[in-house]
Amino acid sequence: MYKLFLEQCFNLLKTGSECGIVIPSSFYNDLGAKQLREMLFSQSKMTGLFCFENRKTIFEGVHRSFKFVVLTFEKGGNTKKFPAAFMRHDVLELQRFPNSDSISISLELIRRLSPDSLSVVEFKNEIDFHISEKMTKFPLLGEKIEDKWNLSLKREFHMTDDKNLFKSYSKSRLPLYEGKMIHQFTHLYAKPKYWVDEQEGRKALLKRNESDISQLLDYQCYRFSYRAIGRSTDARTLIGTVLPSNVFSGNSLNIASPTQDNKSTVFISAVLNSFCVDFALRQQVSANINMFYIYQLPVPRLTKNDRYFNDIVQRAAKLICTTPEFDELAQEVGLVSHQQGVTDETERAKLRAELDGMVAHLYGLTEDEFSYILTTFPIVSATVKEAALSAYRNFAPMFGVSEILASI
Known part of the structure; x- marks a missing residue:
């Protein structure tokens, strides 16, 4: 149901107004949330994507490996890049987010790594960036190539x-x-x-x-x-x-x-x-x-x-x-x-x-x-x-x- 609430939050905002919301981490990588990501990328300025695990039982009754996101955005304009943090365990880190340890993710890189779904990759540091860029010289498995084996x-x-x-x-x-x-x-x-x-x-x-x-x-x-x-x-x-x-x-x-x-x-x-x-x-x-x-x-x-x-x-x-x-x-x-x-x-x-x-x-x-x-x-x-x-x-x-x- 988070998809319905996130979309309605966007609808209720005036241009220039901001939203902060806690939602499941599937927002940034599930195919079912692609249109939401497209909407926020093209019609708002995303100002933060802070992902944390429930490792310290922040939410009781939820499995400790479940991941959440604190998402912030300003309605209007579009997103070229945004600060992100992944696999955090202590929500107190939000007080220092974004900071020098945060990763700046560009929309151009997202479109290159996930052209079909616009999924956001969980980069933790610069070496993650570098390795991912090196691996993307190879075609994605969903791409059909003549004279090669294809996966269906x-x-x-x-x-x-x-x-x-x-x-x-x-x-x-x-x-x-x-x-x-x-x-x-x-x-x-x-x-x-x-x-x-x-x-x-x-x-x-x-x-x-x-x-x-x-x-x-x-x-x-x-x-x-x-x-x-x-x-x-x-x-x-x-x-x-x-x-x-x-x-x-x-x-x-x-x-x-x-x-x-x-x-x-x-x-x-x-x-x-x-x-x-x-x-x-x-x-x-x-x-x-x-x-x-x-x-x-x-x-x-x-x-x-x-x-x-x-x-x-x-x-x-x-x-x-x-x-x-x-x-x-x-x-x-x-x-x-x-x-x-x-x-x-x-x-x-x-x-x-x-x-x-x-x-x-x-x-x-x-x-x-x-x-x-x-x-x-x-x-x-x-x-x-x-x-x-x-x-x-x-x-x-x-x-x-x-x-x-x-x-x-």
């Missing part, structure tokens, strides 16, 4: 609306995957609770009046999926993997349509599970990872003809292809079978660290920049972060020294 996201079954399809286990039924069943690079995080009769599932998925002539549907293919729920305060925000073929999914998972080849699907999983992409996503997400957040991520669109593509795919495939359901995928990417997949936790950790190091190089990040990104994941163990940074250093000769490339 969807949901399959709704856990409430389609509950009549969900049944108990039977050999003749296919599992229904939910968000809690997957983690990064694994489809085995939990066992399925529900199962679906394939013919009933097909009928529900086919378009209205479309006949079932045994055509190939998405559920019969390998697909990248990610949890639809994720907070910037979690250990990791973006959690995804490749699902085996012949499984259905509920709405707690967002599913990518099959790509032109499965190698691209594995590559997508590798990059989106990286610390670098997670860092970019955490600057925008509140609680739900809506599809438009993923579409706004800048991601290198490497294909099989690009250098490093196969190196990344091979490592990710070893993490994903660990059961017989992935034998076909394993063979397609160059493994003999799922038996070449890696299940030993130490070896898996090594492969993941290598992927994180390689992706950091893809983005052209310096060692200092990648090291800073790792510090923004406070709940992740120091061992994991040290391994990723060590892998980055090991791959420096392979990719070329990032600092030199940046200078050039």
Whole structure:
């Protein structure tokens, strides 16, 4: 309801009058508030965006990780830039806001980073600015590019609306995957609770009046999926993997349509599970990872003809292809079978660290920049972060020294 109140506050103001209001942080990044942001940017001068967590229980009965915004604006004119502060815990800081530690965010940068939604990225300091600008040299995932793989996201079954399809286990039924069943690079995080009769599932998925002539549907293919729920305060925000073929999914998972080849699907999983992409996503997400957040991520669109593509795919495939359901995928990417997949936790950790190091190089990040990104994941163990940074250093000769490339 904050959207209604904020709009009415704007309507009640005379030109030159000011408003200060406390609202949920979703105002500055949710797609549903885009028109409000557009209105304030174009018809007012925003004078402050102060975001704080409820960590000290400022509001009783509200979860401590919930974030609020103190928004101030003057009606009339337009906004070119405004002071902002994010992830604050003490509202007493408002007495000193804005100050030299505040970040000045320009509307030009917002339009460049989030052209479709005008979302405001949670920059905490100057290095956030610098890294984000460096990453935006790559196209956003929502941009359609010829001769490259493109990402198209969807949901399959709704856990409430389609509950009549969900049944108990039977050999003749296919599992229904939910968000809690997957983690990064694994489809085995939990066992399925529900199962679906394939013919009933097909009928529900086919378009209205479309006949079932045994055509190939998405559920019969390998697909990248990610949890639809994720907070910037979690250990990791973006959690995804490749699902085996012949499984259905509920709405707690967002599913990518099959790509032109499965190698691209594995590559997508590798990059989106990286610390670098997670860092970019955490600057925008509140609680739900809506599809438009993923579409706004800048991601290198490497294909099989690009250098490093196969190196990344091979490592990710070893993490994903660990059961017989992935034998076909394993063979397609160059493994003999799922038996070449890696299940030993130490070896898996090594492969993941290598992927994180390689992706950091893809983005052209310096060692200092990648090291800073790792510090923004406070709940992740120091061992994991040290391994990723060590892998980055090991791959420096392979990719070329990032600092030199940046200078050039």
